[in-house]
Amino acid sequence: MTTRRAFLALPLLASPALAQGGFPSRPISILIPFAAGGPTDMIARLMAEGMQRELSQPVAAENVTGAGGTIAAARVAQARPDGHTLLIHHIGLASAATLYRQLPFSITQGLAPLGLVSHTGMVLVARPDFPANDTAGFIRVLQERGEALNLGHSGLGGSNQLCAMLMQHAAGKGATQIVFRGSAPAMTEMMAGRLDISCEQATVAAPFIRDGRIKGFAVTLPERVPGLDLPTTREGNVDLTMSAWHGLYATGGTPPEVVARLSQAMRAALGEERLRARYAETLTSLPKAEEVDGAFHARFLSSEITRLRPLILAAGQFAD
DSSP: OOSOOOOOOOOOOOOHHHHTTOSOOSOEEEEESSOTTSHHHHHHHHHHHHHHHHHTSOEEEEEOOOGGGHHHHHHHHTSOSSSSEEEEEETHHHHHHHHBSOOSSOHHHHEEEEEEEEBOBEEEEEOTTOSOSSHHHHHHHHHHHGGGSEEEEOOTTOHHHHHHHHHHHHHTOOOEEEEOSSHHHHHHHHHTTSOOEEEEEHHHHHHHHHTTSSEEEEESSSSOOTTSOOOBTTTTTOOOOOBOOEEEEEETTOOHHHHHHHHHHHHHHHTOHHHHHHHHHTTOBOOOGGGSSHHHHHHHHHHHHHHHHHHHHHHTOOBO
16 A cells, blocks of 8 residues: 555475476566656566576566557567566556557456556646645646646556546546656646646655645545655545556466466565665555465456446547
């Protein structure tokens, strides 16, 4: 959830076959569906470093962008199911099941969930002179002005686009959407007063909120985020709960013993002090121990697809 999570680095014993060198037999790639420098990129590279030490093979993080993250996901789904090609993705993978009318792969069959690796809250933000000082006021201005307001996000499949959609659903009113090539240019326009509102990951928005360069109103998690002095959307009586969670995936059909070895490596990486310190610094929360599990992850992904589908259908926003 939002506050510091108790994560238990529960060691898993490798099978005798794996201990003898069956897997991994060559370098492993983690495909990142978004641009370098963003939150997903940061998490992927921390995971790659930790897993490399555990697996005694190079683990390379590779940015494969485009189509809301579905290009990278398709490449992993179509890869050889031997555990050497992995995907990291956030909640956008769950929304893609509805946002895209036809995908070249099956999200639930083509990918093998390995476990969650992080949770990050989203924050309702606005330009510095936005005429509201609390969550209720933010929603009221959105309801009153609607399409007269500019709302920025990074396009279909991005966590900020999904949060923006949920925010408009909660308000019962839509704004004029402006699509940016990432969060950085959107924050620049918001600081300059040319972009009215957005819903951005806490990792991205926090430095600008702390410096007073943009206004922050509420976090979308059930609990407050340590290090960010903002209430939750629930405290503001706004029906908007969302975690920009990240999970790791192998190709569907990957052998159970390989999945187990990868899970062991994930737990080892999540237990490293460097990763934990970086997570705390960027307001990113560790998953609970039971969430770093393929079976849990598969159920969770399915439940998120089900939860988001009616909201996306109601909004009527789809990719071509």
